[in-house]
Amino acid sequence: MASEVQLVAGSAAWWASRKPAPEYRRGRPPMDAGRIVAKALELVDEVGIQALTLRMLADALGSGTATLYRHFKGKDELLALVADRFLGEVSVPPEELDGLSWREAVSTVAEALHGTLCRHPNALSLLAAQVPVGPNALRARERLITLFLSHGFPVELSARAFTAIGHYVIGFAIQQHGPGAPGPEDHAQLRDYYHSLDPADYPATIAAAGELTSVSLHDEFLFGLGLLLDGLERARSNALQEPEAAVGH
């Protein structure tokens, strides 16, 4: 309700307001923000984001909870930094994309991002909050948009393609690795559940039960990614043939 400008942790304005690390520390810092964030990500990976406690984090660092508040305004701010740190682990060596078509290159980057997200399932929901605009997110964005531009995509189409791919990869991963941890045994459970339904009410679901539960979620991810790339291929052809036409329709 307040018309005051609020700095939401993780927002563009919040990142812009962050100082570039004081650096007037003489000798060794007894406790710096980087070390706290790194340990926080470790703990999130281990116990999950809900179970992460400031007391637990402080203990792991050999400190007290109050000390954490000297480096972060609160848990939200700490988690925003954890989110960007974990995005920083996405790495695709530039030479890996040499000689690839735009489609292969985008696919490689998307799969690398997806792979990193899958390696930190417990941290994933941190990306649901807002458009990630920390330094590591910026680097990834720059990389992918450059890829589109360098392969002849117009600026507008590049921007939309980036958002579509980025939202798809992150959105899919978030659902793929929820707290309900859908392992292989859950697949079997789900199939049994579908088959236990009343055929009069759910004929299509029952007919598709095997197909809905036999394919791994990773293959489902690749299938959806392929659909998006198919669509982008078509949009790119259209744009190159009629440079003046709008992207839509």
Add this chain to the structure above:
Amino acid sequence: MASEVQLVAGSAAWWASRKPAPEYRRGRPPMDAGRIVAKALELVDEVGIQALTLRMLADALGSGTATLYRHFKGKDELLALVADRFLGEVSVPPEELDGLSWREAVSTVAEALHGTLCRHPNALSLLAAQVPVGPNALRARERLITLFLSHGFPVELSARAFTAIGHYVIGFAIQQHGPGAPGPEDHAQLRDYYHSLDPADYPATIAAAGELTSVSLHDEFLFGLGLLLDGLERARSNALQEPEAAVGH
């Protein structure tokens, strides 16, 4: 670590284990599960999922927190029911799809789902947990798979198409309506932030800054949905021409 079968709230096994409502209540029930869930969704819409407190919910119902535990094992179980109830608000009258092509029909259903999700931004993250398999989720799944099947999609392609569309819509909405509430003013902030970056480091991002922030997220949603439908159109043509071929590649 326990090898015991755990019933995770919201999982297929958990839904399967739920009794179909005792119904031996004589007279009027002083407090039934449906009323609690309805009020819980109301409160989640108002104050957000994090701020929802069992005490708050009990107060709103004129009761105490302990009473809630007579109907649900805990907050997780309550929220799983809230999630399905809110999926139940998606409604597309059957006649609305009459005479539409499969593409128009799927698009209509996807947009209806997206619209409902947008109307409950605070409840959205409830869908991130696992594959929703409550009764209302089942109904929606049945509907959409039927749509694919009735328009000549093979069973396997129907199943994958459903998952791709479903994950896309839910995943996009989750990112669209995070706690960081990206309103129009945030768009401007984000654009300014991009423009404030070092052109040497982020040339592509800066070039695309206007395009990245000028288009509404709803249009971005429609664009990505269109890409997926383009891809499905192609996959459908391929499947109809070579019925024996696999879906992949």
Add this chain to the structure above:
DNA sequence: ACCTGAACACCGTTCAAGT
């Protein structure tokens, strides 16, 4: 100047005691 023990208000959950 930097750190922290101890407290505060509040959370989800439980259970003995009420009706």
Add this chain to the structure above:
DNA sequence: ACCTGAACACCGTTCAAGT
């Protein structure tokens, strides 16, 4: 049989007091 006040252990956060 059904409900609940009051307590329990624990959370994020604060601040006066230590070094």
